[in-house]
């Protein structure tokens with residue numbers, strides 16, 4: 001009894017008079033104990049990496065916010081080897097066998113990072129985390145992007161590309177154009193043509209200075225996402241009220257796209273219901289989704305899922321392709337040697353510069369293909385860590401709490417694990433002089449078949465495994481159409497403001513130039 005009393009009477013003297021300091025001390029003690037646990041006692045303690053990355057996520061977050069995550073991770077691989085702990089619960093690796101195991105064999109679920117890519121406050125294929133839920137969604141759209149189905153949309157792709165050439169001719173090299181915007185509008189037209197089945201005319205509007213609100217919304221969406229994830233909901237509602245039209249437009253980008261797609265969904269459903277749509281082999285993706293039934297429920301795909309899926313493809317397909325193209329042409333503007341070889345091949349293959357050949361012919365042009373592959377190696381649009389989560393069991397017999405073996409390290413369930421294209425594509429043992437843009441490394445010779453196969457295994461510009469880019473065939477087609485048509489018709493010149501510094505790569509899942517623009521002049525060639 002005495003002792004209890006003395007404890008009670010003693011306790012106030014244990015608590016510092018200032019409660020703020022008391023709670024700060026508790027927080028500090030907790031953080032220190034956590035840091036000690038993370039550093040010395042966590043199951044990930046034996047994995048190489050800087051100590052400051054192991055104790056908290058703060059360090060890697062600063063690099064994410066500085067838009068330098070890929071380069072930072074790459075330096076870590078150089079310093080610590082192919083497996084690195086980058087945060088208390090995050091491990092990155094650079095290894096082909098582990099990559100196959102995680103993305104293709106075990107098909108780990110995605111990390112919650114992907115929720116930041118949700119559209120219309122709803123999931124689409126890319127943001128669906130779990131494997132089963134994703135498989136159901138992917139089934140709805142996958143056939144749209146098969147090579148044979150895309151062949152049906154070649155006329156639209158060619159039309160859009162000819163419009164691109166005409167637009168550049170109108171400018172006539174007299175002034176430079178921002179390629180990020182130019183190719184975004186081009187890709188919006190292509191994607192809308194194949195997914196909705198009509199011409200948006202975004203590029204023709206842009207070239208005469210008329211805004212296309214849909215293209216603006218697509219470009220605003222990622223910026224909105226970054227802001228949206230950084231502030232709490234109540235603060236988001238407040239900052240969206242800042243009285244500025246351009247600001248409102250950015251805040252509303254998700255809504256603008258949602259309304260655009262929503263209207264088309266209801267319109268097309270009405271046409272389908274009234275039997276106005278005849279039988280046709282050429283079916284836009286929207287119609288495919290409207291006819292799709294989820295296998296788990298045998299119910300039609302709900303409209304809000306269709307809207308989000310359509311929006312997801314607009315976002316996934318436009319800035320990725322346009323940013324890659326901008327970097328491809330920037331490279332051509334400063335590498336006369338490459339442009340000369342490319343134009344020599346194109347001049348022969350495309351005698352009439354305005355007659356864009358069939359895609360099957362472009363696929364057979366060795367230098368064009370080598371150029372695109374090298375472009376996707378160095379300027380792959382999404383070279384960031386593709387995060388997955390170690391599940392509670394990776395064994396076939398369903399044993400629980402089994403650690404996953406990653407190159408000799410046991411990763412417990414819940415660990416976030418990833419590889420990044422940036423580093424796979426810059427592995428010097430596979431790609432000699434990895435930072436040099438060298439299309440010739442991809443050209444077949446009598447002796448390099450093994451080397452080419454190895455290089456192909458390390459190439460993941462479109463991701464890999466069950467979550468590989470759904471639109472990669474469309475992207476591959478459009479990269480070839482646009483490079484062939486533009487390089488056949490124009491020489492590319494970079495004005496002084498477009499230089500190493502302005503084009504330095506920043507990454508926020510997708511890459512973009514530090515200056516947020518890529519101005520280039522396209523001078524018509526003397527044919």
Ligand code: HEM
Nearest residue numbers: 125126316317320321381382386462463467469470471475
């Ligand atoms: C150069 C252009 C492109 C690049 C570099 C690229 C890259 C990628 C990557 C790396 C992923 C995988 C993300 C992950 O595993 O976490 C992905 C997913 C996806 N991409 Fe692309 N992409 C491009 C163009 C396109 C186009 C043109 C479309 C369609 C119009 C598209 C639609 C998609 C979709 C739907 C997904 C999600 C796939 C799924 O989970 O089912 N992409 N893309």
